[in-house]
Amino acid sequence: MFFYQFTLNHSKPDLIWNHKTREELRESLEKEIAFLKNERELHSVQLLSWNFDEFEVHYVSLDEELKIGNYYLRLLLSQGSSTDIDNESLYIKSPIEFFNALYHRFLSNSNVHMKADCLQAMSIIYEKYDEEIGAFSDVNFLLNILNGCRNRTLRDRIVQFIGKIIKQQTNIRTLLRSDGLLILIDLATLSHLHVNRAVIPTQTNVIEASPEMARDSMEKEWHVSKDEAISFADLKDLWKDGKISAETKCWAQGYNSWRKISEIAQLKWTLMAEGLSIFQENNMTIYILDTLIRICERYPSRTVPDNAIIRPIPKVKQILSDESCLPHIVHLLLTFDPVIVERVATLIYLIIEDNPRISLLYLTGMFYFILMYTGSNILPISR
Incomplete structure (x- = not known):
């Protein structure tokens, strides 16, 4: 069985074995055997013993492969993103040690792409082995990195990792204490900047404005001085010219x-x-909303099975129903993206269930925004 597997090619997170590695092993063994034969001829009288403890094979073909612990990061990320990680095909022998090794590499490496790859691998490992790994102790530190970073790749990988660590309730508590929900909601509002969304077709005989006219008609809502307001396009021009x-x-x-x-x-x-x-x-935004929904579902508003109303209301719902968060969540309805609108409706339902702050909902314009929505997924919204 060993010889049969030896002749096959393997490309796994913990093993790369192919024609090149077999040749490199053969060359190393032949070189070692030739050396021992030569030594035996020189010391024909003396008994010789092979120093097998220090025999190593340098696989030159694997020099370009990044290896953390006993695993090749490229193959781990490839397998983790292309297969169901709950499948037994992804097996990590010592998940705690490997997770810590990934996090150590994340902290010690200054390359942003390496940091992002480590976070992606940490997300894959934590989602499958969260019970063995336990609570992640540096949630607050990671939120500080997210709040201060300017790299989109690193930002997205941190958000992705946060979505995985909420499987542990201890991590959720730390997230709530560290204002993590405010940071996530702030990022969720970036969906208003998405420009590739499908346009809802409407019949009109109005002549389309030229780019110059459209620019002039942009709302002037930003102030960089107390004198006059400028549009977002003007603000970008000031940045480009180095004036701000x-x-x-x-x-x-x-x-x-x-x-x-x-x-x-x-x-x-x-x-x-x-x-x-x-x-x-x-x-x-969809990923963040799904994360918030899962957190809210971990803290229901009523007990089971006696259906008693919980007081005080869970902290996550206190935070999300606050005037610093709720309007931003409701305003996501204005994206008119069917998936986002459905997620927002689900999240708001979870937030306001048995919530004494429900009156704040009427001040956000939610019902007016929903009446403007022309999508067909009415059932989750009408709930």
């Missing part, structure tokens, strides 16, 4: 005070960001 920086303070209606550009998600991820996104804006 990340430290420049801006204000728009809805903000309690002037804020730096680096502190405003819409401006930060359009003006300052670099790198390629893993998610499109609307897909990231």
